[in-house]
Amino acid sequence: MSVAIARTVSELRAVVAQWRRSGATIGIVPTMGALHDGHLSLVRKALERAERVIVTLFVNPKQFNSPADLIAYPRTESEDAAKLAPLGTHLLYVPDAEEMYPAGFATVVSVSGISECLCGAFRPGHFNGVATVVAKLFLQAGADFAFFGEKDFQQLQLVRRLVRDLDIPITIVPCPTVREADGLALSSRNVRLSPAQRAIAPKLASVLLDTAERLARGSPILPTLDEARATILAAGYRELEYLELRGETDLQSLASLDRPARLLAAAWLGDTRLIDNVAISPIGSWSGARSSLQSEAAQQLR
Ligand code: AMP
Numbered sequence: 001m002s003v004a005i006a007r008t009v010s011e012l013r014a015v016v017a018q019w020r021r022s023g024a025t026i027g028i029v030p031t032m033g034a035l036h037d038g039h040l041s042l043v044r045k046a047l048e049r050a051e052r053v054i055v056t057l058f059v060n061p062k063q064f065n066s067p068a069d070l071i072a073y074p075r076t077e078s079e080d081a082a083k084l085a086p087l088g089t090h091l092l093y094v095p096d097a098e099e100m101y102p103a104g105f106a107t108v109v110s111v112s113g114i115s116e117c118l119c120g121a122f123r124p125g126h127f128n129g130v131a132t133v134v135a136k137l138f139l140q141a142g143a144d145f146a147f148f149g150e151k152d153f154q155q156l157q158l159v160r161r162l163v164r165d166l167d168i169p170i171t172i173v174p175c176p177t178v179r180e181a182d183g184l185a186l187s188s189r190n191v192r193l194s195p196a197q198r199a200i201a202p203k204l205a206s207v208l209l210d211t212a213e214r215l216a217r218g219s220p221i222l223p224t225l226d227e228a229r230a231t232i233l234a235a236g237y238r239e240l241e242y243l244e245l246r247g248e249t250d251l252q253s254l255a256s257l258d259r260p261a262r263l264l265a266a267a268w269l270g271d272t273r274l275i276d277n278v279a280i281s282p283i284g285s286w287s288g289a290r291s292s293l294q295s296e297a298a299q300q301l302r
Contacts, residue, residue: 063129
């Protein structure tokens with residue numbers, strides 16, 4: 001069993017045109033490859049929602065801040081294809097950097113407001129790279145639906161803003177974070193963790209979860225966040241870039257829990273940077289962050 005591969009924009013468009021003639025709906029799942037069960041959950045959702053599914057594998061140089069990180073990023077096309085084929089994926093789109101950014105390429109897509117805060121403050125230019133490649137992939141494929149993980153929550157909100165602002169006719173479908181049994185969010189970077197670091201890693205998710213629960217029950221915001229930051233460092237994380245309470249859609253700071261919110265964090269465990277986030281329900285409509293994590297875990301097991 002194998003999946004067809006397109007490596008150029010014209011090959012991709014030829015396949016899509018054929019699908020369009022047959023009236024099929026099309027979904028796209030943008031990834032950088034090195035696929036794990038988190039990525040595969042997006043593909044499964046895409047296959048439920050659309051009649052034809054394209055998975056893109058492109059390690060986008062424009063979204064890396066560090067050349068060393070770009071070089072070290074795993075590239076595992078044949079393993080990825082072997083994971084996607086049995087699911088029924090219809091097409092892999094695997095352009096190279098020259099195809100995406102030919103000589104003379106000069107355009108930057110930038111979503112202000114959402115791009116500068118949180119991860120954007122520590123990874124200058126990262127979200128311009130994401131917005132530029134996502135806009136290109138959407139325009140190249142002309143899909144009806146695109147599937148993004150809540151694991152990269154800031155990226156998800158950036159993409160939603162981008163398609164609204166540029167009137168790109170595509171529906172963005174958010175997909176819950178897939179986690180290991182101990183709560184650690186699946187990430188292509190987890191393989192870099194030593195056994196000792198792997199044992200510490202789930203503390204990020206558990207602290208976010210406990211903190212979300214405490215905030216939703218009325219704990220004062222600033223001291224509760226400070227306590228959470230201290231707990232993550234005490235657990236063995238080397239550095240905490242941020243742990244913040246933000247409004248769900250605009251990612252602006254919140255002084256009170258008067259609307260749907262998200263607790264987001266980025267932290268370094270040795271030389272590995274991990275990110276995670278959990279939802280918080282406003283006071284009065286508490287349904288439980290823990291139950292939301294449990295439902296994420298249940299989804300993973302299905
Ligand atoms: P990446 O290859 O890391 O750029 O991720 C590609 C897509 O997979 C993005 O939409 C991510 O948010 C999503 N993704 C990565 N990890 C997970 C996870 N643990 N659960 C759900 N989606 C994920």
